[in-house]
Amino acid sequence: MKSLGTAVIGCGSISSVHLKAIAGLELAELKAVVDINEELAKKTAETYGCDYYTDYKEMLQRDDIQVVHICTGHYLHAPMTVDALKAGKHVLTEKPMAENKASAHTMLDAAEENKDVQLGVIFQNRYNPSSIRMKQAVDSGEFGKLLCMKGLVTWSRTPAYYETEWKGKWATEGGGVLINQAIHTLDLLHWLGGDVASIKGSISNDSLEGVIEVEDTAHAHIEFRNGVKAIFYATNAYGRSTPVEVEVIFEKATLQLRGDTLYLLQGDTSTVLAEPVKNDLGEKAYWGVSHQFQIRDFYAHLLEGKHFWIDGPEGYKAFRLVMDIYESSKLGQRINYTE
Ligand SMILES: NC(=O)c1ccc[n+]([C@@H]2O[C@H](COP(=O)([O-])OP(=O)(O)OC[C@H]3O[C@@H](n4cnc5c(N)ncnc54)[C@H](O)[C@@H]3O)[C@@H](O)[C@H]2O)c1
Structure with a gap:
C-alpha cells in the first residue's frame, strides 16, 4: 500500500497522540521529528525510530517528506504552516489555527496559493x-x-x-x-x-x-x-x-x-x-481518542487525491x-x- 513520508514539528504534550497514530497507520511513514529542545527531539526520534531536527526549515528541504503535523504553541502554527505549504508539504495543524485573525489569514492565503497541497485542522471530536x-x-x-x-x-x-x-x-x-x-x-x-x-x-x-x-x-x-x-x-x-x-x-x-x-x-x-470508544492510548481522557480517526482520514483523502473536509x-x-x-x-x- 502507498504511504506518505511524515514529519511532526513540536515534541511536547500532544505530539505523542500524533506519533502513536502515525505509527499505527499504514498510510504514513514517520521520517522525522522537530523540536527546538534538542534533547527532547533526540529522545522522541529514538522512541519512534526516525531522524530529528531542531530547525524545521531544514526538515522542510527533504523530498521524502510529504506531510507535516504541527504540534507547537498557537503563535507558531501560522509561520510553520505557511513555510510548509510553500515548500510543497501537506499540513495537518493542531487547533486552533492561529493566535489571531491576521495570522490565520496568512494560512488561508497560503493554502489558496498552493493548491497542490492541502491544509487540514485538527478537530478530532x-x-x-x-x-x-x-x-x-x-x-x-x-x-x-x-x-x-x-x-x-x-x-x-x-x-x-x-x-x-x-x-x-x-x-x-x-x-x-x-x-x-x-x-x-x-x-x-x-x-x-x-x-x-x-x-x-x-x-x-x-x-x-x-x-x-x-x-x-x-x-x-x-x-x-x-x-x-x-x-x-x-x-x-x-x-x-x-x-x-x-x-x-x-x-x-x-x-x-x-x-x-x-x-x-x-x-x-x-x-x-x-x-x-475506549481510550487505550494512555493519553489524557479529556483529549478524547479520535485523533487517530481524523489523522487516518486526512491521509486517506491525500492518497485518494480528494479534498479534506476540515480544511x-x-x-x-x-x-x-x-x-x-x-x-x-x-x-x-x-x-x-x-x-
Ligand atoms: N486537539 C487536542 O485535544 C489538543 C490537546 C492538547 C494540545 N493541543 C494543541 O497542540 C498544540 C501543542 O500543545 P502542547 O500542549 O503539546 O504544547 P507543548 O508546549 O507541550 O509543546 C510544544 C513543543 O513545541 C516545541 N517548540 C517550540 N518552538 C519550536 C520551534 N520553533 N520549532 C520546533 N519546536 C518548537 C517546544 O519545545 C515544545 O516541546 C497546541 O496548539 C495545543 O492547543 C490540542
Missing part, C-alpha cells in the same frame, strides 16, 4: 461517535427541527499548567479557556447549528489573576441563520475537570451529551444513542467564534455576521 450521531440527527430531521442548544465546559487548570513559554499570554496563546480548551465545544455547536448570524459574549479572569493575562472563564450567546440559538459557558476555574455537556433540543426529542455518551430523551424515557476555511469557523467573543467582550456589543 468531530470523529467521536456521539458527535457523528448528533450531526446525523440534525441533518436527517428524524426528531423534527433543531430548536436550541447549550454547551458547558467546566474544567480545572492550575497555575502550574501555564508554566510554559507560550500559555497564558495573548501574544502566544491568543487567549485562554476559549481558544485552547473550549474551542472544541464551540466547533461542535457550529457544526450542528450551521451558519452564524451573530454572537455576543464576555470573558473574565476569575481565578488566575496575576498568573495569566488571558481569560479563564467565558460565556456567549450565538444566533444561527436558521433561527437556532445557543448558549455557551466555559471555565478553567472549576475544582475538577468534569465531562463536557452539550444539550441539543429538537421539536420531538432532546439529545444530551455528557462526556462522550449521548442520551436520547423522549417523553419519560432516556436511552443511550452513542457510547465512547482551512472549516477550521477557521470555530476560531472566528472565539475571536469574535473576545471582540464582543471588549466592545460590550453583539457581533453581526454579514457573510
Whole structure:
C-alpha cells in the first residue's frame, strides 16, 4: 500500500497522540521529528525510530517528506504552516489555527496559493461517535427541527499548567479557556447549528489573576441563520475537570451529551444513542481518542487525491467564534455576521 513520508514539528504534550497514530497507520511513514529542545527531539526520534531536527526549515528541504503535523504553541502554527505549504508539504495543524485573525489569514492565503497541497485542522471530536450521531440527527430531521442548544465546559487548570513559554499570554496563546480548551465545544455547536448570524459574549479572569493575562472563564450567546440559538459557558476555574455537556433540543426529542455518551430523551424515557470508544492510548481522557480517526482520514483523502473536509476555511469557523467573543467582550456589543 502507498504511504506518505511524515514529519511532526513540536515534541511536547500532544505530539505523542500524533506519533502513536502515525505509527499505527499504514498510510504514513514517520521520517522525522522537530523540536527546538534538542534533547527532547533526540529522545522522541529514538522512541519512534526516525531522524530529528531542531530547525524545521531544514526538515522542510527533504523530498521524502510529504506531510507535516504541527504540534507547537498557537503563535507558531501560522509561520510553520505557511513555510510548509510553500515548500510543497501537506499540513495537518493542531487547533486552533492561529493566535489571531491576521495570522490565520496568512494560512488561508497560503493554502489558496498552493493548491497542490492541502491544509487540514485538527478537530478530532468531530470523529467521536456521539458527535457523528448528533450531526446525523440534525441533518436527517428524524426528531423534527433543531430548536436550541447549550454547551458547558467546566474544567480545572492550575497555575502550574501555564508554566510554559507560550500559555497564558495573548501574544502566544491568543487567549485562554476559549481558544485552547473550549474551542472544541464551540466547533461542535457550529457544526450542528450551521451558519452564524451573530454572537455576543464576555470573558473574565476569575481565578488566575496575576498568573495569566488571558481569560479563564467565558460565556456567549450565538444566533444561527436558521433561527437556532445557543448558549455557551466555559471555565478553567472549576475544582475538577468534569465531562463536557452539550444539550441539543429538537421539536420531538432532546439529545444530551455528557462526556462522550449521548442520551436520547423522549417523553419519560432516556436511552443511550452513542457510547465512547475506549481510550487505550494512555493519553489524557479529556483529549478524547479520535485523533487517530481524523489523522487516518486526512491521509486517506491525500492518497485518494480528494479534498479534506476540515480544511482551512472549516477550521477557521470555530476560531472566528472565539475571536469574535473576545471582540464582543471588549466592545460590550453583539457581533453581526454579514457573510
Ligand atoms: N486537539 C487536542 O485535544 C489538543 C490537546 C492538547 C494540545 N493541543 C494543541 O497542540 C498544540 C501543542 O500543545 P502542547 O500542549 O503539546 O504544547 P507543548 O508546549 O507541550 O509543546 C510544544 C513543543 O513545541 C516545541 N517548540 C517550540 N518552538 C519550536 C520551534 N520553533 N520549532 C520546533 N519546536 C518548537 C517546544 O519545545 C515544545 O516541546 C497546541 O496548539 C495545543 O492547543 C490540542
